[in-house]
Amino acid sequence: MTFFRIALGNLRRNSRRTVSTLLAILIGVTMIVFVNGFNSGLYNSWARGIINGSDGHFKLRHKDYEDNASTNMEKILIADPASLEAELRKNPHVVGVMPRIRFGGLVGQENKSTPFFGAAADVSVLHQVLPDNGEIIVAGENLNSDDPMGALLGKRLAENLDVKVGDELVILSNSIYAEQTAIVINVKGLVSIPGAADFEAMFLTTGIKQVQNDLLDMGSGATELVVRIDDDDNLEAVIASVNRNFEEIGQPWVADPWYSDKMFQQVTGMFKGIGLVISIILSLIVGIVISNALMMSVFERIREIGTLRAIGTEKKQVYKIFYSEAFLTTVFGILLGLLLGSILIWITGKTGITMPGEGGEPVTIHPEIQLSNLISSSALPIVVTMVAVWFPIKSSCKMNIVDALNFR
Numbered sequence: 001m002t003f004f005r006i007a008l009g010n011l012r013r014n015s016r017r018t019v020s021t022l023l024a025i026l027i028g029v030t031m032i033v034f035v036n037g038f039n040s041g042l043y044n045s046w047a048r049g050i051i052n053g054s055d056g057h058f059k060l061r062h063k064d065y066e067d068n069a070s071t072n073m074e075k076i077l078i079a080d081p082a083s084l085e086a087e088l089r090k091n092p093h094v095v096g097v098m099p100r101i102r103f104g105g106l107v108g109q110e111n112k113s114t115p116f117f118g119a120a121a122d123v124s125v126l127h128q129v130l131p132d133n134g135e136i137i138v139a140g141e142n143l144n145s146d147d148p149m150g151a152l153l154g155k156r157l158a159e160n161l162d163v164k165v166g167d168e169l170v171i172l173s174n175s176i177y178a179e180q181t182a183i184v185i186n187v188k189g190l191v192s193i194p195g196a197a198d199f200e201a202m203f204l205t206t207g208i209k210q211v212q213n214d215l216l217d218m219g220s221g222a223t224e225l226v227v228r229i230d231d232d233d234n235l236e237a238v239i240a241s242v243n244r245n246f247e248e249i250g251q252p253w254v255a256d257p258w259y260s261d262k263m264f265q266q267v268t269g270m271f272k273g274i275g276l277v278i279s280i281i282l283s284l285i286v287g288i289v290i291s292n293a294l295m296m297s298v299f300e301r302i303r304e305i306g307t308l309r310a311i312g313t314e315k316k317q318v319y320k321i322f323y324s325e326a327f328l329t330t331v332f333g334i335l336l337g338l339l340l341g342s343i344l345i346w347i348t349g350k351t352g353i354t355m356p357g358e359g360g361e362p363v364t365i366h367p368e369i370q371l372s373n374l375i376s377s378s379a380l381p382i383v384v385t386m387v388a389v390w391f392p393i394k395s396s397c398k399m400n401i402v403d404a405l406n407f408r
Contacts, residue, residue, distance in 0.1 A: 029337025140189030
């Protein structure tokens, strides 16, 4: 405590340098906190969109799904979804299961057609498994069981085909036996997918019955089961249990968690990488500022250091005084930065930050405060600054006592 009292006295004595150093730390940590909060908002927003709007907590698929989804649908076919659903529901955390088919082909009218990639879902349980699936609808209405021919189109896909809600379209595809087939759909609604213009230009979803029977000739089959559980925190345990169960009974089905989405991994990985680089750069700047400030303090107090050494103060005690000054300045600056950064995140979390997405479509991100991010935002600056002040502190005791006392 003695060293901290001495350090506080020294910091108060040169308040101008102390304030300028605190400002540098405050600004640096505030920016680190905000960048981490922005990344958390992006991550959690996308995660909620996937879990509640598109893929549930996990999908049950054939273990060779990725290699055969577009070339050999018969191999990955779930011929009896009901029996697999019964097996899944043995896990008490599973609260919803929806059969779905991923398929593609051509969609259009007589004079215009374009490729699409879409899904056919069991509309009767769609809202139970994916409660937010209708939030991206910008025109028309959502799918319902009363209209088995109803379909939702990406807004850009509809624009490319020059169709609107209420129009009829023809889907051309191949059955699982490679026979060319066709069905008619009715455009029930249009959806907008912010930040994914290319995907929106190919997106189509419809009810599962007509696709199963008239387009793909697969009876009651599906290519995947979309599964919802009771709590996000139980996901890893449920996936491990499901995979272990199907492995033990010798069936080729595996649980594919929501976060395995490739686009999600690419985008969040990119932003996390950018955030890490920004954090390192800002931490280094903060460390350099504190190192320079302490170096100036050392040169201004060489005679004081000489006096301390002359009355019997050991080198390590002088080190402790300067380290105490650096530590107090850093900790106080970081606390202020955490506070200001949290306030900034709270404000922007309420208003949102709108930025251009793919194709110029606006995307709104709501930064979020998380305890883990506050800890990581403070840990790196502390480590960097404690390392950065080593050189000026070490140099403070290099000069011999006589030279230090006579220093001008």
